[in-house]
Amino acid sequence: MESSSAPSGGSTRREATRQKLYEAAVTLIAEQGFSATTVDEIAERAGVAKGTVYYNFASKSVLFEELLRHGVGLLTASLREAAEQTARDGGSKVDALDAMIRAGLVFIDRYPSFTQLYVAELWRTNRAWQSTLMVVRQQAVAVVEGVLREGVDKGEFSEEIDVPLTAAALVGMVLVAALDWKSFQPERSLDDVHAALSRLLQGRVSGRG
Amino acid sequence: MESSSAPSGGSTRREATRQKLYEAAVTLIAEQGFSATTVDEIAERAGVAKGTVYYNFASKSVLFEELLRHGVGLLTASLREAAEQTARDGGSKVDALDAMIRAGLVFIDRYPSFTQLYVAELWRTNRAWQSTLMVVRQQAVAVVEGVLREGVDKGEFSEEIDVPLTAAALVGMVLVAALDWKSFQPERSLDDVHAALSRLLQGRVSGRG
DNA sequence: ACTTTTGCACTGACCAGTCAGTTCAAAAAA
DNA sequence: TTTTTTGAACTGACTGGTCAGTGCAAAAGT
Numbered sequence: 123m124e125s126s127s128a129p130s131g132g133s134t135r136r137e138a139t140r141q142k143l144y145e146a147a148v149t150l151i152a153e154q155g156f157s158a159t160t161v162d163e164i165a166e167r168a169g170v171a172k173g174t175v176y177y178n179f180a181s182k183s184v185l186f187e188e189l190l191r192h193g194v195g196l197l198t199a200s201l202r203e204a205a206e207q208t209a210r211d212g213g214s215k216v217d218a219l220d221a222m223i224r225a226g227l228v229f230i231d232r233y234p235s236f237t238q239l240y241v242a243e244l245w246r247t248n249r250a251w252q253s254t255l256m257v258v259r260q261q262a263v264a265v266v267e268g269v270l271r272e273g274v275d276k277g278e279f280s281e282e283i284d285v286p287l288t289a290a291a292l293v294g295m296v297l298v299a300a301l302d303w304k305s306f307q308p309e310r311s312l313d314d315v316h317a318a319l320s321r322l323l324q325g326r327v328s329g330r331g
Numbered sequence: 332m333e334s335s336s337a338p339s340g341g342s343t344r345r346e347a348t349r350q351k352l353y354e355a356a357v358t359l360i361a362e363q364g365f366s367a368t369t370v371d372e373i374a375e376r377a378g379v380a381k382g383t384v385y386y387n388f389a390s391k392s393v394l395f396e397e398l399l400r401h402g403v404g405l406l407t408a409s410l411r412e413a414a415e416q417t418a419r420d421g422g423s424k425v426d427a428l429d430a431m432i433r434a435g436l437v438f439i440d441r442y443p444s445f446t447q448l449y450v451a452e453l454w455r456t457n458r459a460w461q462s463t464l465m466v467v468r469q470q471a472v473a474v475v476e477g478v479l480r481e482g483v484d485k486g487e488f489s490e491e492i493d494v495p496l497t498a499a500a501l502v503g504m505v506l507v508a509a510l511d512w513k514s515f516q517p518e519r520s521l522d523d524v525h526a527a528l529s530r531l532l533q534g535r536v537s538g539r540g
Numbered sequence: 541a542c543t544t545t546t547g548c549a550c551t552g553a554c555c556a557g558t559c560a561g562t563t564c565a566a567a568a569a570a
Numbered sequence: 571t572t573t574t575t576t577g578a579a580c581t582g583a584c585t586g587g588t589c590a591g592t593g594c595a596a597a598a599g600t
Contacts, residue, residue: 154366161557170581171582172557177581287516294504294506298503298507318492322500326534344544371589
């Protein structure tokens with residue numbers, strides 16, 4: 123075979139091509155949707171022949187599915203890291219949630235197209251990649267749920283909170299606020315957006331500031 | 332201006348056909364996306380000939396655009412009604428927000444497909460109906476923003492809150508929680524979901540219940 | 541009378557996926 | 571060293587199929 127040779131980790135020619143295809147596909151699909159995006163477009167934007175797409179991926183759907191897995195993997199790792207870091211620093215569970223909100227914002231700031239595409243596809247039914255999507259979604263949400271549950275156990279959060287639903291609501295809060303930020307007020311700083319969401323999380327909306 | 336068996340000039344038959352087409356299109360597009368849904372499918376599900384689609388709408392895009400306008404119009408009216416009703420009853424602004432959360436949940440409960448489709452298209456760029464979508468979105472969000480602003484003026488909310496961003500976050504909270512509810516825990520009651528979101532809104536997450 | 545719907549054949553553009561052929565760097569042979 | 575071979579990676583013209591939108595005469599509704 124070949125491989126080996128390349129000293130740095132996983133930097134084969136093939137891997138580089140796949141990466142280019144991911145990047146091309148993510149922006150195009152975020153803009154236009156999966157069906158409206160052609161494989162020719164993806165290949166062209168990646169600077170690659172159409173055949174190369176099919177050499178690297180079994181089909182358009184498979185390319186998309188792997189893109190999805192790859193992206194949500196990054197997000198999940200980032201959320202987990204934020205939670206663990208807070209724990210290491212002896213922070214409370216609210217601090218952990220806050221850190222995860224920030225991690226979410228950083229992620230969306232860095233990969234806005236991916237986020238957009240994810241939201242657009244998440245609740246669709248009857249699609250080939252539906253099951254893949256549910257799995258990766260659950261991995262990400264589970265991190266939030268974990269922190270909430272630990273908070274309940276520690277007595278920091280009310281026992282009456284509905285963990286899965288609250289987790290979903292928190293994720294939605296960050297997701298929609300961030301997408302609106304990127305779409306309609308892109309000039310604002312991440313700190314600014316984070317502060318606003320932090321306030322909402324901690325119930326410091328009611329009452330004067 | 333529909334229903335009513337009044338013999339007034341405007342033909343009601345046409346209106347009924349349009350309604351059937353809306354209903355067929357909304358579920359199909361929610362499931363599959365705009366591009367993946369064919370006009371033939373829409374016509375078939377509506378129980379109508381393909382020619383009828385084009386007799387009633389200039390194109391597939393126009394049909395979709397009018398569907399979008401129609402749906403968001405219903406939501407906006409419902410939110411506005413909830414806010415006004417609360418005001419009439421002498422409720423606080425938090426009560427108004429709470430009533431709007433419920434109104435949002437009722438809407439999503441009734442029109443889950445529409446909601447799904449709306450979320451999937453909202454942050455897309457480069458699409459024909461993009462501008463239409465931004466206008467109707469703003470109409471809906473403005474209702475929430477209005478209540479927040481009034482709350483700030485009355486001293487009920489902190490002056491430091493970021494009105495547009497907080498409004499977006501609240502909408503996101505309801506949207507995502509509700510879509511998750513419908514997708515993953517459809518057996519739960521609306522009251523249940525409403526209670527969980529209410530708690531989050533009022534900062535009753537931290538501290539024991 | 542006139543509006544609306546039907547049914548169906550047709551067109552032209554567009555697109556996912558294929559495949560025979562090319563490239564080129566590294567391994568094997570000379 | 572120099573030459574030859576190998577094969578993974580890549581290419582792009584081509585195919586078979588799909589779909590938005592058209593045209594129109596006859597039927598159904600009001």
